[in-house]
Amino acid sequence: ERSSQKVSMAVVRRLPKYYRYLEDLLHKEIYRISSKELSKIMGLTASQIRQDLNCFGGFGQQGYGYNVEELHKEIGKILGLTKRYKTVIVGAGNIGQAIANYSHFEQKGFELKGIFDINPKLIGLKIRDVEIYDVDYLEDFVKENNIEIGVICVPREKAQETAEKLVAGGVRGIWNFAPHDIKIPENIVLENVHLSESLYTLTYLLNEKLQEGTDNLENIELD
Numbered sequence: 001e002r003s004s005q006k007v008s009m010a011v012v013r014r015l016p017k018y019y020r021y022l023e024d025l026l027h028k029e030i031y032r033i034s035s036k037e038l039s040k041i042m043g044l045t046a047s048q049i050r051q052d053l054n055c056f057g058g059f060g061q062q063g064y065g066y067n068v069e070e071l072h073k074e075i076g077k078i079l080g081l082t083k084r085y086k087t088v089i090v091g092a093g094n095i096g097q098a099i100a101n102y103s104h105f106e107q108k109g110f111e112l113k114g115i116f117d118i119n120p121k122l123i124g125l126k127i128r129d130v131e132i133y134d135v136d137y138l139e140d141f142v143k144e145n146n147i148e149i150g151v152i153c154v155p156r157e158k159a160q161e162t163a164e165k166l167v168a169g170g171v172r173g174i175w176n177f178a179p180h181d182i183k184i185p186e187n188i189v190l191e192n193v194h195l196s197e198s199l200y201t202l203t204y205l206l207n208e209k210l211q212e213g214t215d216n217l218e219n220i221e222l223d
Ligand code: NAI
Pocket: 090, 091, 092, 093, 094, 095, 096, 116, 117, 118, 119, 122, 135, 153, 154, 155, 156, 158, 162, 176, 177, 178, 179, 193, 194, 195, 196
């Protein structure tokens, strides 16, 4: 029944957050939680949570709450995390290397098949057993290995041409770290990551707090 109706983007954006908190609960060996408790730790209202999870047929039971394991599994399924995704990273600089080194993505099903760069000093090196190849081979490699996701970590002025190579090779999704508005065909999914936006939100909030002063700290509700 879920596939017949489109889930709103706002809910989709919250799903990874549910997934993360539920995973955390599982690590703490908490197997059952009420929507009230879940709302407290996640900073959402209980009704918001019930509403969100109702979009997927609702997993809670009156008087019992949510079965954490089941909910985690279901949301993982909804997020597509039960599949495996063949992935490449383009740009083996600071960000590209950091992502390649982060083995958690591998455990979640993102199989890093190759890393690509233009710098001859990097080509041939390996990061966690994954080779850095010459970017000249990118399109063919994507084709031959049925790569589904491309991660863009090149300088911003190279982002568009990199995206075009990935699309020509046949990727279905692009995870873009370059601060550039990439244009790609509509059937390709694009997700941009802007660390700077998060950082500037921090500075905004920091300065707002400074203006408020420290005298009303006791007004912060911790309930
Ligand atoms: P970096 O200079 O360390 O790495 C870029 C790498 O791309 C280099 O190894 C370079 O040889 C390679 N490269 C250049 N042209 C290429 C091409 N045509 N094909 C393949 N490889 C190529 O840069 P860094 O710090 O890793 O940043 C990478 C990108 O991420 C930049 O666009 C930067 O603006 C962006 N960035 C994004 C952030 C975010 O929040 N999303 C935060 C910081 C940086």
